[in-house]
Amino acid sequence: MINFTFQNPTKVLFGKNTIRQLAGEVPRDARVMVVFGAQSARKYGVLDEVLGALAGFDITQFGGIEPNPEYDTLTSGIALARETKIDFLLAIGGGSVIDGAKFMAAAIPFGGEPYLLLENKGDAIRRALPLGAVLTLPASGSEMNNRAIISRRAVSWKRAIMNDFLFPRFAVLDPTKTFTLPAAETGNGVVDTFVHVLEQYLTYPVDGKVQDRLAEGLLLALIEEGPKALREPENYDVRANLMWASTLGLNGLIGAGVPQDWAAHRAGYELTVLYGLAHAQTLAVLVPAMLKVRSAGKKQKLLQYARRVWGISSGAEASRIDAAIDRTKMFFEAMGLPTRLAGYGVQKVDADKVAELLAEHGLTAMGESGDVTPDTIREILALC
Numbered sequence: 001m002i003n004f005t006f007q008n009p010t011k012v013l014f015g016k017n018t019i020r021q022l023a024g025e026v027p028r029d030a031r032v033m034v035v036f037g038a039q040s041a042r043k044y045g046v047l048d049e050v051l052g053a054l055a056g057f058d059i060t061q062f063g064g065i066e067p068n069p070e071y072d073t074l075t076s077g078i079a080l081a082r083e084t085k086i087d088f089l090l091a092i093g094g095g096s097v098i099d100g101a102k103f104m105a106a107a108i109p110f111g112g113e114p115y116l117l118l119e120n121k122g123d124a125i126r127r128a129l130p131l132g133a134v135l136t137l138p139a140s141g142s143e144m145n146n147r148a149i150i151s152r153r154a155v156s157w158k159r160a161i162m163n164d165f166l167f168p169r170f171a172v173l174d175p176t177k178t179f180t181l182p183a184a185e186t187g188n189g190v191v192d193t194f195v196h197v198l199e200q201y202l203t204y205p206v207d208g209k210v211q212d213r214l215a216e217g218l219l220l221a222l223i224e225e226g227p228k229a230l231r232e233p234e235n236y237d238v239r240a241n242l243m244w245a246s247t248l249g250l251n252g253l254i255g256a257g258v259p260q261d262w263a264a265h266r267a268g269y270e271l272t273v274l275y276g277l278a279h280a281q282t283l284a285v286l287v288p289a290m291l292k293v294r295s296a297g298k299k300q301k302l303l304q305y306a307r308r309v310w311g312i313s314s315g316a317e318a319s320r321i322d323a324a325i326d327r328t329k330m331f332f333e334a335m336g337l338p339t340r341l342a343g344y345g346v347q348k349v350d351a352d353k354v355a356e357l358l359a360e361h362g363l364t365a366m367g368e369s370g371d372v373t374p375d376t377i378r379e380i381l382a383l384c
């Protein structure tokens with residue numbers, strides 16, 4: 001096992017009616033900005049429930065944060081928050097709203113141009129306003145981590161920042177709030193979570209038995225519960241398991257002390273920028289192709305994944321690995337996500353452009369072993 005430091009300060013309030021506990025979590029004298037997306041928080045009553053729980057608090061609302069939160073939208077929220085002297089942010093939504101709120105939390109007290117905080121993976125962040133999250137879409141893990149992914153369409157980029165000031169103070173996880181998710185978003189959430197686990201598990205062995213068993217447990221839970229959520233969107237226990245799996249999938253626990261990959265995520269950001277695919281759609285396409293092209297470097301863990309997650313233990317090694325990749329693909333498809341770009345209407349991918357955008361971001365040696373080069377990316381995209 002590799003040395004690690006693990007600290008996660010986010011308090012989790014999990015279960016039915018937990019929104020009612022908000023008043024005990026937000027400081028009584030805070031000037032709160034409640035931040036949300038285009039319409040779901042309002043339409044399905046979560047916004048009203050939050051406002052009800054915070055009756056008597058000083059509240060400003062800022063809605064309209066879009067999927068792949070856009071810098072220009074966030075800067076108008078930052079300006080409004082500065083004007084109204086906001087000192088606490090409360091995000092209601094999925095990864096996009098929570099990530100957007102995290103960036104705002106860092107930018108509001110920052111003296112310089114907000115985009116400077118997005119340089120160097122967020123290293124310049126020195127403080128941030130306190131932030132809470134009410135999660136309505138389990139997928140990103142943002143509700144309990146220190147990351148935010150921000151897009152700026154005008155300059156064709158989507159970037160990740162990571163900084164401990166971005167951890168939410170608390171996260172309210174009420175699975176009933178996910179009953180309204182359209183099937184497509186349920187599928188996206190399960191696939192994104194599954195891939196978060198793979199990025200921290202399918203690398204090379206370091207005898208991290210605890211991490212491996214935790215990761216395999218999450219994968220098995222997703223395989224069991226994911227398809228059920230499509231059939232029974234209002235099954236509380238199914239939604240509860242998916243919600244907790246997504247939070248644990250990217251809150252630092254399973255990745256502590258083991259190598260991590262993240263090449264599919266980083267290349268996926270460029271597919272979102274170029275072709276407008278949703279985040280999980282990029283992963284559904286890239287992951288099977290990546291595993292195929294990179295199977296030599298990941299051989300030991302792929303065989304373990306085949307055996308422990310998919311029950312594939314006989315046959316030649318190469319055919320076991322192929323079968324595990326096929327099962328992975330079939331699972332993504334069963335969750336409603338095509339695994340080829342053509343399934344999203346992209347007939348031809350500009351692999352040079354993807355490699356070029358990655359290179360512009362300094363990403364020419366990605367993956368757990370730094371061997372995912374621009375050429376590897378071209379080879380992977382040829383299979384997509």
Ligand code: NZQ
Nearest residue numbers: 037038039040067068094095096136139140142147180181
């Ligand atoms: O905007 P509204 O109307 O609220 O609709 C949203 C949005 O259109 C809708 N939605 C959310 N909750 C709902 C609901 N619809 C019905 N009922 C509900 N309960 O779902 C749509 C998608 O929401 P979004 O927040 O974009 O989805 P997701 O949670 O998948 O977040 C994606 C973003 O997270 C980033 C991605 O890159 C992408 O920008 N990620 C963030 C990570 C992190 N912070 O650690 C890691 C991830 O790998 C990921 O990169």
Ligand code: ZN
Nearest residue numbers: 140192196265
């Ligand atoms: Zn993701």
